[in-house]
Amino acid sequence: MNWTDLQKTAAAVADRPILDLFDAERAESFSVEAGDLLFDYSKTNLDAETRQGLLDMAEAADWTGRRDAMFDGAPINETEGRAVLHTALRNLDARPVTVDGTDVMPEVLGTLGRMEGFAQAVREGDYTGQGGRITDVVNIGIGGSDLGPAMAVQALSPYQDGPRCHFVSNVDGAQIADTLRGLDPETTLVIVASKTFTTIETMTNAATAKAWMGEQVRDPAGQFAALSSALDKTNQWGIDESRVFGFADWVGGRYSVWGPIGLSLMIAVGPEAFRAFLSGGQAMDTHFRSAEPLDNMPLMLALVGIWHNQGCGHATRAVLPYEQRLARLPAYLQQLEMESNGKRVAMDGQELPVDSGPVVWGEPGTNGQHAFYQLIHQGTRVVPCEFMVGAESHEPDLAHQHRLLVANALAQAEALLRGRSLDEARALLEGKFEGEELERQARHRVFPGNRPSTMLVYPQLTPFVLGQIVALYEHRVFVEGALLGLNSFDQWGVELGKELAKALEPVLAGEVSAEDKDASTRRLVDHVRARRD
Numbered sequence: 001m002n003w004t005d006l007q008k009t010a011a012a013v014a015d016r017p018i019l020d021l022f023d024a025e026r027a028e029s030f031s032v033e034a035g036d037l038l039f040d041y042s043k044t045n046l047d048a049e050t051r052q053g054l055l056d057m058a059e060a061a062d063w064t065g066r067r068d069a070m071f072d073g074a075p076i077n078e079t080e081g082r083a084v085l086h087t088a089l090r091n092l093d094a095r096p097v098t099v100d101g102t103d104v105m106p107e108v109l110g111t112l113g114r115m116e117g118f119a120q121a122v123r124e125g126d127y128t129g130q131g132g133r134i135t136d137v138v139n140i141g142i143g144g145s146d147l148g149p150a151m152a153v154q155a156l157s158p159y160q161d162g163p164r165c166h167f168v169s170n171v172d173g174a175q176i177a178d179t180l181r182g183l184d185p186e187t188t189l190v191i192v193a194s195k196t197f198t199t200i201e202t203m204t205n206a207a208t209a210k211a212w213m214g215e216q217v218r219d220p221a222g223q224f225a226a227l228s229s230a231l232d233k234t235n236q237w238g239i240d241e242s243r244v245f246g247f248a249d250w251v252g253g254r255y256s257v258w259g260p261i262g263l264s265l266m267i268a269v270g271p272e273a274f275r276a277f278l279s280g281g282q283a284m285d286t287h288f289r290s291a292e293p294l295d296n297m298p299l300m301l302a303l304v305g306i307w308h309n310q311g312c313g314h315a316t317r318a319v320l321p322y323e324q325r326l327a328r329l330p331a332y333l334q335q336l337e338m339e340s341n342g343k344r345v346a347m348d349g350q351e352l353p354v355d356s357g358p359v360v361w362g363e364p365g366t367n368g369q370h371a372f373y374q375l376i377h378q379g380t381r382v383v384p385c386e387f388m389v390g391a392e393s394h395e396p397d398l399a400h401q402h403r404l405l406v407a408n409a410l411a412q413a414e415a416l417l418r419g420r421s422l423d424e425a426r427a428l429l430e431g432k433f434e435g436e437e438l439e440r441q442a443r444h445r446v447f448p449g450n451r452p453s454t455m456l457v458y459p460q461l462t463p464f465v466l467g468q469i470v471a472l473y474e475h476r477v478f479v480e481g482a483l484l485g486l487n488s489f490d491q492w493g494v495e496l497g498k499e500l501a502k503a504l505e506p507v508l509a510g511e512v513s514a515e516d517k518d519a520s521t522r523r524l525v526d527h528v529r530a531r532r533d
């Protein structure tokens with residue numbers, strides 16, 4: 001099968017009722033188990049033949065060869081000439097991983113050990129601020145240096161027994177002002193998280209935090225830690241080497257929560273829970289490397305994604321965790337998926353013959369149900385939904401609420417599948433309306449149904465399970481990128497805006513003329529300046 005065949009197949013079966021595909025086996029044969037996760041994709045319009053076609057496409061794209069090259073440290077990030085080895089950060093067995101002839105594992109595990117030492121010192125009060133024990137940690141970073149730890153700290157809040165963690169990412173001074181207000185600089189640790197240590201948002205916020213701390217603390221740099229691969233720059237910042245945790249350039253920003261960038265998470269939940277998170281990721285790596293294609297969860301998740309986006313033409317994908325603590329997961333996955341696969345040029349420099357990765361968005365259920373599910377059920381566009389839900393919560397006393405939550409997740413998927421026909425809608429309204437009015441009213445209550453969704457079920461949101469889920473999605477992105485022939489590990493598309501913002505700042509300050517700007521930008525600059533000056 002090629003892209004054209006895939007699209008033709010999708011068009012031919014678009015109106016086929018998914019419900020008709022269910023035979024005695026489908027619920028089982030269109031699902032995959034990995035460890036204690038279950039991924040059910042039976043409520044999609046995929047049949048065995050098309051699935052086989054997709055598997056053939058994946059084989060033709062040499063997904064296994066590319067996967068092995070990644071794990072083996074080959075420079076698969078070709079546009080930046082780098083290996084892609086975030087998996088080494090969770091390689092707790094220390095299986096040798098070589099980059100340019102050197103095993104990177106001793107250094108990776110050495111850094112993990114140093115992080116653990118520091119995290120414990122903070123948690124146990126051996127490392128203190130000027131005012132004593134650290135009560136609050138402020139992680140300053142953006143993109144991958146923020147979303148991973150921010151998402152995971154919230155996800156694992158039942159395990160949090162360390163200091164409170166706060167996350168500042170936006171260059172908008174409102175965020176840092178709101179965060180620092182109410183914190184005691186004498187008992188606050190600031191972590192500056194930036195792979196490059198040049199990102200303007202992070203360095204600006206870090207300077208603001210340092211000034212805030214300097215108003216009260218004699219040695220503000222003494223209450224700073226740095227997470228970066230630019231050790232020369234952290235040095236210039238005056239942060240003592242004992243609180244600097246480095247990582248190599250083969251850890252991409254959006255894949256970096258497993259290493260030093262996860263320090264705030266480790267301080268929050270402790271080294272043991274952090275290791276459990278790593279083990280979850282490692283378990284998914286082992287599964288990804290060894291499971292047969294049909295049993296391979298990241299592969300099947302990716303193929304369902306390709307089917308919906310490049311095959312059926314559904315441009316967006318909703319991620320709908322029925323787990324309030326995964327509220328930041330959609331944002332995390334937005335970066336992971338859209339920064340990785342939102343590219344129109346393939347590795348060979350040619351334009352893609354099909355669409356790039358989808359727009360990813362979402363909110364936790366049940367909140368989303370009362371906001372945008374209207375469109376998902378009755379809008380004119382089809383939005384494939386990825387539901388996720390835990391069998392168990394962390395609130396045993398509120399088991400009835402959890403049952404309601406799970407019932408809602410399953411009900412939404414069922415509603416999308418079944419819909420409600422005009423006859424059913426009419427029957428509901430009989431006696432209330434009649435004739436023309438009955439017809440009109442009934443039409444508003446029709447649900448077309450036949451809308452695809454998948455369900456990921458996990459036992460409980462533990463550190464291990466979270467690690468599995470995050471690694472599952474990383475590998476899904478990898479496989480989708482491999483099929484599209486993309487480099488999923490660069491992000492040139494973020495550069496132009498950064499350059500222009502740098503040039504516009506002095507224009508807004510009135511130091512440089514706006515004359516070389518387009519008319520719209522010139523007018524907006526004038527408008528803002530007139531209202532500000």
Ligand SMILES: O=P(O)(O)OC[C@H]1O[C@](O)(CO)[C@@H](O)[C@@H]1O
Binds near residue numbers: 339
């Ligand atoms: O960790 P850094 O170097 O500050 O970069 C932050 C983020 O900026 C990006 O480079 C995009 O601008 C992301 O890929 C990255 O996660």
